[in-house]
Amino acid sequence: MAVSSYFPRRLPAPDRARLLASIVEASTRKAKDEVPVLVFDLDGTLLDNRPRVVRIFHELAEHWRKRHPAIADRLARCVTEDIVYGLHENLKLQGVEDPALLEEGFAYWKDRFFIDPYMQYDVAVPGARDFVSSCYAAGATIVYLTGRDLPNMALGTFGSLRDHGFPIGVVGTSLVTKPAFDIPDTVFKHDVAPSLSRHGRVAAVFDNEPANCNLLLEHHPHAHCVFLDTHHAPNPPPLDPRAQVIESFEIE
Numbered sequence: 001m002a003v004s005s006y007f008p009r010r011l012p013a014p015d016r017a018r019l020l021a022s023i024v025e026a027s028t029r030k031a032k033d034e035v036p037v038l039v040f041d042l043d044g045t046l047l048d049n050r051p052r053v054v055r056i057f058h059e060l061a062e063h064w065r066k067r068h069p070a071i072a073d074r075l076a077r078c079v080t081e082d083i084v085y086g087l088h089e090n091l092k093l094q095g096v097e098d099p100a101l102l103e104e105g106f107a108y109w110k111d112r113f114f115i116d117p118y119m120q121y122d123v124a125v126p127g128a129r130d131f132v133s134s135c136y137a138a139g140a141t142i143v144y145l146t147g148r149d150l151p152n153m154a155l156g157t158f159g160s161l162r163d164h165g166f167p168i169g170v171v172g173t174s175l176v177t178k179p180a181f182d183i184p185d186t187v188f189k190h191d192v193a194p195s196l197s198r199h200g201r202v203a204a205v206f207d208n209e210p211a212n213c214n215l216l217l218e219h220h221p222h223a224h225c226v227f228l229d230t231h232h233a234p235n236p237p238p239l240d241p242r243a244q245v246i247e248s249f250e251i252e
């Protein structure tokens with residue numbers, strides 16, 4: 001994968017560890033103080049969804065095995081590190097060139113990527129589970145604010161967070177999803193951002209999309225804003241200079 005344009009802004013590991021420790025410290029509830037609230041995006045922030053794409057490609061390989069054996073062989077060998085942003089780009093990287101086949105592959109992926117049973121294939125971003133758990137243990141309320149939708153993805157997401165050991169389903173946690181699939185993620189996050197204060201004082205926000213970091217800072221200018229430099233949609237707006245850039249939650 002190409003080097004991210006945010007690479008020069010990534011905090012060196014010791015600075016990243018200091019930033020994360022300061023956020024754990026800010027998660028400590030003080031008497032009579034408002035509850036600190038930490039807001040985490042999921043895809044590309046706490047969870048790596050590339051293995052979900054790989055799983056679907058392996059199934060697509062079997063689906064295409066008889067008709068397109070050469071492409072099926074490549075898809076079957078696909079691994080997480082091969083996956084880039086954009087499904088068409090990924091299919092082309094696996095040798096799918098024919099426009100009709102690209103569309104068929106896209107539809108196959110879309111029918112699976114956004115439904116509950118496939119959420120189990122995601123993996124946690126390194127250090128994410130321990131970091132979120134530390135913040136929760138310190139006293140913060142944890143809000144998972146995701147562009148995944150309630151009708152099709154919320155239950156699978158709940159199970160995935162539980163199975164990965166993130167705090168979920170306990171007092172002081174919340175999974176916030178889009179009410180409908182077709183709402184653009186940034187519109188949804190912009191609309192709900194003010195209401196995050198219902199949980200308490202928003203102390204930190206984490207997202208892998210510059211647009212979301214910017215809009216969350218707009219609504220919560222005193223919060224730490226942490227940009228996860230994993231992958232993001234093409235042609236992002238300039239990232240707010242107040243955002244700090246990390247690529248994982250590892251502290252060593």
Ligand SMILES: [Mg+2]
Pocket residue numbers: 041042043044045207208209
């Ligand atoms: Mg995301």
